[in-house]
Amino acid sequence: MAASAVVPGVVDLAGKIRTEVDRAILRSAKSLNYLGSPAPAVGATPKTVLHRRGTLALYHYHATADEVYRVPILFVMAPTNKAFVFDLAAGRSLVQFLLERGYDVYVMDWNPPSHDERHLKLDDYVLDFIPDCLQRVREDSSVEDVTLVGYCMGGLMSAIGTALRSTVRPRNLVCFTTPIDFKKMELWQAWYDPRHFDVDRLVDTVGIVDAQFVFRSFDLLRPASGVASHLRLWDNLWNDEYVRSYQLMQRWTAETLPLPGEYVRQVAKELMQKNALFEGTLRVGGERVEIGNIDVPMLHILAEHDHMVPPESGRPLIERARSRDKQELLLPGGHVSLIAGPNAVKRMWPALDQWLGERST
Amino acid sequence: MVPESFMDPMRLWREAVTRLEAEFNAVSNREMKSDAFAQGLHQFVSASVAMQQYMEKMVGEMQRHLNVASRTDAAEMLASLRRVEERLDRLVPPEIVGRPRPTRTRRPPGEHAVNPAPAPTKSLGSDAKSARRLTSSAASKPTRKRKPAQG
Numbered sequence: 001m002a003a004s005a006v007v008p009g010v011v012d013l014a015g016k017i018r019t020e021v022d023r024a025i026l027r028s029a030k031s032l033n034y035l036g037s038p039a040p041a042v043g044a045t046p047k048t049v050l051h052r053r054g055t056l057a058l059y060h061y062h063a064t065a066d067e068v069y070r071v072p073i074l075f076v077m078a079p080t081n082k083a084f085v086f087d088l089a090a091g092r093s094l095v096q097f098l099l100e101r102g103y104d105v106y107v108m109d110w111n112p113p114s115h116d117e118r119h120l121k122l123d124d125y126v127l128d129f130i131p132d133c134l135q136r137v138r139e140d141s142s143v144e145d146v147t148l149v150g151y152c153m154g155g156l157m158s159a160i161g162t163a164l165r166s167t168v169r170p171r172n173l174v175c176f177t178t179p180i181d182f183k184k185m186e187l188w189q190a191w192y193d194p195r196h197f198d199v200d201r202l203v204d205t206v207g208i209v210d211a212q213f214v215f216r217s218f219d220l221l222r223p224a225s226g227v228a229s230h231l232r233l234w235d236n237l238w239n240d241e242y243v244r245s246y247q248l249m250q251r252w253t254a255e256t257l258p259l260p261g262e263y264v265r266q267v268a269k270e271l272m273q274k275n276a277l278f279e280g281t282l283r284v285g286g287e288r289v290e291i292g293n294i295d296v297p298m299l300h301i302l303a304e305h306d307h308m309v310p311p312e313s314g315r316p317l318i319e320r321a322r323s324r325d326k327q328e329l330l331l332p333g334g335h336v337s338l339i340a341g342p343n344a345v346k347r348m349w350p351a352l353d354q355w356l357g358e359r360s361t
Numbered sequence: 362m363v364p365e366s367f368m369d370p371m372r373l374w375r376e377a378v379t380r381l382e383a384e385f386n387a388v389s390n391r392e393m394k395s396d397a398f399a400q401g402l403h404q405f406v407s408a409s410v411a412m413q414q415y416m417e418k419m420v421g422e423m424q425r426h427l428n429v430a431s432r433t434d435a436a437e438m439l440a441s442l443r444r445v446e447e448r449l450d451r452l453v454p455p456e457i458v459g460r461p462r463p464t465r466t467r468r469p470p471g472e473h474a475v476n477p478a479p480a481p482t483k484s485l486g487s488d489a490k491s492a493r494r495l496t497s498s499a500a501s502k503p504t505r506k507r508k509p510a511q512g
Contacts, residue, residue, distance in 0.1 A: 016369050052447055063463045070465040102467040114440040115433075143465065187390055196399040198407070205410055213406070220393070224385035231378050235371075357469035 026238035034237060040247045043084035045096050050106070051136050055079075055113040055120070055260075058106060058133045060140060061087075061095050065102040069360035071171050072104035072141045074133060076154035079125065079263065080214055082255045083109035085151075085340050088248045094339060094349060101353050103360065106137045108154070113260045118207040120260035122267070125157045127285045131167040145171035147356060151339065152177050152309060153267075155300075159317060160277070160284055163293045172359045173298040174352065175317060177309045177335055180291065181278040182271050184313035187221060192272035199268040203261035215256040221307050249336070278316060291317060297325035299355050301348060303338040304330055327355065 051058040075095075077083035086107060087095040098105050108129065113120060130148075137146050148170040150158030155178030161168030179185060191197060202209070219226065229246070236242035276282035282289045300318050302311040311330055318328040329351055333343045392398055417432070424431045430438075 016371075020371055049450075052443070052450055054443060054447075065467070066463050067467045068463045068465055069467045069469075104465070114443065115436055116440055141465075187393055190394045190396075190399050191402065193396075193399050196396070196403045198403070202406070202410060205414060221390075222386050223389045224382045228378055228382035232375075235375065354469075361468055 023238040027234070030237050030240075030243070034243060037247070039251050040089065040244060042089060042248060042251055043087045044089065045087050045093055045099070047107075050140060051133070053132075054117050055111050056129050056133070057109045057111060058136060059083075059109060060137075061099055061105040061107070063104060064096075064099045068102050068104045069357065070143060071145045071147055071360040072106060072137055072143060073098065073147045073149055073356070073360075074137050074170075075105070075107040076130060076148060076150040076158050077107065077109055078151055078153040078155075079110050079259060080153065080218075080257055081110075082252065082257065083107050085252050085336065088252070088340055089244070092245070092248065092340060092345070094344070094352075097345075097349050098353070098356075101357070103356065104141060106133070106140075108133050110257055112211070112258050113208060115207060118261045121262040121265075122157065122160070122270075123284050125263075126161045126164070127167055130157060130161050134168060134170070147172040147174065147360065149174040150176070150178065152179075152335070156180075156277070159291065159294065160282075160289050162296060162298075163289050163291055164284060164287055165293055166287070170296055172356070173294065173296050174356070175298070175300045175314075176339055177303055177306055177314060178300060178317055179271075179309045179313045180316040180320075181313050182275045183278070184310055185272075185308075188272060191217070192268050194273050197268065199265050203265045207261050209259045209261055209264045211256045211258040214259060215253065218253075218256070218308070245342075249340070252336075252340075291320040292322050294321040295323050297359050298323050299327050299329065299352075301329045301331060301338065301352070303333045303335055305333060306335045306338070308335040325359075 046062040047059040048062070049057060050060050075083065075086055077086075087093045090096065095105050095107065134146055134148075138144050148158045148162065148168070150156070150173075155175030158168070158170070158173060159175055159178060159180075162170060162173050183189060192199075233243070233246050236246075270276040270282055274281065277289060277291070280288065280290055298318070298321055300314060302309075302314050304311065315328070318326050331338060331343075331347050331351070333341060333348070337343055338348055393402075421431050421433070
């Protein structure tokens with residue numbers, strides 16, 4: 001009996017050693033492939049460019065279902081990043097998932113702003129770009145009702161537009177990880193402290209805030225994660241799927257966008273330093289923004305381990321909205337893995353499909 | 362009793378990486394919230410921006426002497442190209458598509474629609490062409506071919 005209790009453990013250890021040796025061989029063989037491989041293709045789902053205007057691009061993805069829901073969806077990406085995070089690759093694409101589930105999908109994407117666009121601010125995004133795209137979606141789809149889906153600052157701009165009610169009037173509003181109470185973003189608060197951060201000097205000097213500045217500020221939130229992710233990559237070099245996912249996310253983060261200076265100035269002064277959206281003192285287009293004016297069906301999906309927008313920063317959106325049909329979902333994951341990680345496929349996408357399906361007819 | 366992790370040193374290593382990452386991030390975040398860090402960070406940013414401006418000025422002077430295009434020139438060319446593309450987009454009429462658009466009649470599985478009555482499509486604005494397009498049913502909308510997106 002004693003011998004039979006020991007043998008399985010020894011066999012187990014031997015099996016693990018064999019597995020690790022196999023992985024080490026594969027790591028060596030595949031490391032050269034990794035170093036020599038080109039950046040992975042992203043955003044491959046067929047689409048049409050409906051409209052381009054400076055930094056703005058509006059795409060319409062080609063439907064794959066024979067029958068679609070009546071209400072089309074318009075995604076609003078945050079101006080800091082490219083929208084292909086919604087369409088990374090086959091099996092990792094929220095857009096592809098929604099197309100297969102029978103939705104008509106449009107996406108607002110951003111290109112690096114030109115020097116002429118350094119004066120763009122929240123007002124331009126909320127009162128010009130979003131209403132312009134909504135109108136184009138309505139005309140293209142022949143349906144007036146449109147569901148707005150905004151990610152991070154894209155969600156904030158969609159929520160502001162919906163709260164103003166004059167130009168943005170979606171059928172449904174869905175926000176992913178959207179900050180409202182900026183005082184709850186403690187690290188950002190420290191960095192945007194007006195005693196130390198002279199945003200006027202920065203914006204007046206550069207006009208357009210460099211992508212590296214934006215990228216480094218995101219990266220600084222988790223200083224050890226860069227090294228840890230490289231270690232994990234080495235550990236998983238034998239695993240093609242892991243390497244592919246890593247490369248996709250690396251490509252997305254590497255394509256962080258520069259920002260118009262006025263937008264940075266407004267975010268720093270109004271949102272970060274005065275917390276004006278939460279306090280109800282933010283004015284866009286001369287009109288005071290009151291989140292309590294939102295009365296359309298809305299869903300806010302927050303990530304439990306979001307290091308950029310902590311859940312407590314986003315909670316006031318649902319708490320304050322006047323909508324009778326409103327829901328907040330707190331899902332496991334981080335700021336990006338909520339929408340594009342393996343957990344997104346299992347958790348967020350089906351939840352979004354269920355919520356949207358019931359409100360898209 | 363031998364701990365399970367003893368039998369799997371790689372697992373031990375992976376757990377250590379995760380733990381060290383979390384601890385280092387937590388300690389760093391605490392430090393980064395301090396006034397001293399914020400002050401140092403912005404001094405560094407200010408110095409970097411000033412250095413960048415100085416370098417750009419120097420390189421710009423050199424490019425001017427060598428009669429080669431500067432980054433500003435390239436940005437202006439890009440902006441001009443964008444303007445040309447935008448005008449072309451407005452000039453080029455939508456092409457005819459070979460495939461019909463799907464009908465907008467899909468219902469959620471189990472018919473649990475929150476608002477089951479489909480709202481009629483409404484006309485938008487006073488423009489006659491626009492109104493005609495919007496009041497026509499989605500199923501009977503003329504099909505159009507479009508330019509495939511790049512990238």
